[in-house]
Amino acid sequence: MSARAGMERDRDTIFALASGRPPAGLAVVRISGPRTRLVLETTLGAVPPARRAAYRAIRAPGGETIDRGVVLFFEGPASYTGEDSAELHLHGGRAVVAATLAILGDLPGLRPATAGEFTRRAFDNGRLDLTAVEAVADLVAAETDAQRRQALRQLDGGLAEVAGDWRRRLLHARALIEAELDFADEDDVPDSAAAAVWADMAQLSADLGKVLAGGRVGERIRDGFEIAILGPPNAGKSSLLNALAGRDVAIVTDVPGTTRDLLEVHLDLGGFAVTLVDTAGLRETTETVEAEGIRRAKARAADADLVLWLADAGQPPPADLHGSETDAGSGPLWIIGTKRDLDSDSKRDSPAARLDHRISAQTGAGLDSLVAALTAHVAGLVPAEPALVTRARHRLCLQAAKTAIDAAVANGAAPLEVRAEGLRQAGEALGELIGRIDVEDVLGAIFSEFCVGK
Ligand SMILES: Nc1nc2c(ncn2[C@@H]2O[C@H](COP(=O)(O)OP(=O)(O)OP(=O)(O)O)[C@@H](O)[C@H]2O)c(=O)[nH]1
Numbered sequence: 422m423s424a425r426a427g428m429e430r431d432r433d434t435i436f437a438l439a440s441g442r443p444p445a446g447l448a449v450v451r452i453s454g455p456r457t458r459l460v461l462e463t464t465l466g467a468v469p470p471a472r473r474a475a476y477r478a479i480r481a482p483g484g485e486t487i488d489r490g491v492v493l494f495f496e497g498p499a500s501y502t503g504e505d506s507a508e509l510h511l512h513g514g515r516a517v518v519a520a521t522l523a524i525l526g527d528l529p530g531l532r533p534a535t536a537g538e539f540t541r542r543a544f545d546n547g548r549l550d551l552t553a554v555e556a557v558a559d560l561v562a563a564e565t566d567a568q569r570r571q572a573l574r575q576l577d578g579g580l581a582e583v584a585g586d587w588r589r590r591l592l593h594a595r596a597l598i599e600a601e602l603d604f605a606d607e608d609d610v611p612d613s614a615a616a617a618v619w620a621d622m623a624q625l626s627a628d629l630g631k632v633l634a635g636g637r638v639g640e641r642i643r644d645g646f647e648i649a650i651l652g653p654p655n656a657g658k659s660s661l662l663n664a665l666a667g668r669d670v671a672i673v674t675d676v677p678g679t680t681r682d683l684l685e686v687h688l689d690l691g692g693f694a695v696t697l698v699d700t701a702g703l704r705e706t707t708e709t710v711e712a713e714g715i716r717r718a719k720a721r722a723a724d725a726d727l728v729l730w731l732a733d734a735g736q737p738p739p740a741d742l743h744g745s746e747t748d749a750g751s752g753p754l755w756i757i758g759t760k761r762d763l764d765s766d767s768k769r770d771s772p773a774a775r776l777d778h779r780i781s782a783q784t785g786a787g788l789d790s791l792v793a794a795l796t797a798h799v800a801g802l803v804p805a806e807p808a809l810v811t812r813a814r815h816r817l818c819l820q821a822a823k824t825a826i827d828a829a830v831a832n833g834a835a836p837l838e839v840r841a842e843g844l845r846q847a848g849e850a851l852g853e854l855i856g857r858i859d860v861e862d863v864l865g866a867i868f869s870e871f872c873v874g875k
Pocket residue numbers: 652653654655656657658659660661672673674675676677678679680681700701702703759760761762763780781782783784
């Protein structure tokens with residue numbers, strides 16, 4: 422599509438059903454674009470007062486009343502998209518929604534919105550920065566309380582505000598350096614400026630480092646913490662997965678090597694999203710499919726936040742569990758004795774000391790305390806300080822910024838231009854983070870901070 426066609430497409434007035442699939446109590450149809458007023462005049466007879474709920478009949482062009490409902494009109498730019506927009510709150514019946522969408526689709530200059538297009542317009546019109554756009558998507562997708570809270574915090578500018586602050590510091594530093602370069606003969610540029618700049622940039626790098634040191638907790642809250650179930654064949658891994666999921670997700674048989682693929686179940690543990698992964702039983706095998714399953718099991722365990730090593734309480738777990746046996750990475754590993762209902766008194770005594778938990782997927786014994794321990798463990802992974810970095814994209818942008826600043830700070834022998842270029846790159850990385858790569862505000866900053874133009 423040419424740039425021109427793209428612009429014309431943007432000028433379309435778009436509409437979509439914004440609420441869930443009918444039938445439902447209510448259906449909300451959203452409209453945005455330059456023809457919004459015209460749409461309201463056509464379907465309601467007049468444009469209702471902006472930002473005030475108005476109860477109106479919605480009519481087809483022939484005059485037939487389709488439904489009556491509450492209509493909201495938002496005058497741009499004070500709207501979600503930044504354009505004129507409206508919401509029709511209808512009865513959520515299939516026929517009501519279908520007739521309304523058909524009427525809108527027949528109006529000239531209107532077309533159905535594509536996925537995310539309302540938010541895209543909000544971004545293009547400067548109503549939302551990129552982290553807020555992501556937060557909108559996260560809030561809609563949030564399934565647990567922690568995900569919801571984190572998304573809302575991000576939508577409120579959690580990371581964007583901090584990043585904006587960092588960008589201003591970078592700009593200020595660059596302004597001072599540019600001043601030193603361009604107006605070296607002038608008296609008004611303070612001599613100590615350069616030293617102050619690099620001290621502040623070292624501090625900025627430390628601030629970025631502090632946020633990055635929060636690790637991937639924010640990403641984990643968003644994507645879910647991972648708990649991998651490992652163990653020898655027939656240990657009862659799939660039975661535990663099914664028991665915790667409360668449904669038959671995995672096939673359970675007494676044939677060793679039943680599970681080959683990774684199976685995932687999503688749980689809400691104390692408000693945190695957790696992905697529980699069932700894996701193929703670990704053993705020596707020459708069978709190609711099973712060997713691949715075992716390879717995947719080990720790879721997944723290496724990334725997991727916690728590994729549950731399941732073993733029939735009758736077979737004591739191997740001594741070197743934390744070593745190469747499981748390739749479980751450096752994360753924590755709990756040893757769970759299974760099939761507790763089968764334990765004889767003698768079995769119960771001997772290996773139990775080495776078990777973190779003893780369960781029976783069959784009777785449910787020990788499951789409550791295992792779930793409680795898992796919940797506490799996951800909650801313990803989350804620091805009290807809310808995470809600012811909630812996506813890998815954020816982390817990569819911050820890392821790029823920090824790397825560029827560190828190089829500029831460390832490279833004291835390099836010409837000032839080279840070091841300033843590093844700060845420019847850092848600013849660009851932060852600009853990318855919030856989706857604004859606006860060009861040189863540097864000169865503006867210079868003239869506002871110095872009276873160089875005497
Ligand atoms: N009595 C008893 N039997 C169990 C229990 N848990 C699992 N079993 C049985 O143990 C056998 C193996 O269970 P699975 O859950 O398929 O074991 P797995 O670890 O997933 O096995 P693979 O997928 O082959 O690695 C099945 O016959 C289950 O019915 C339990 O708590 N008590």
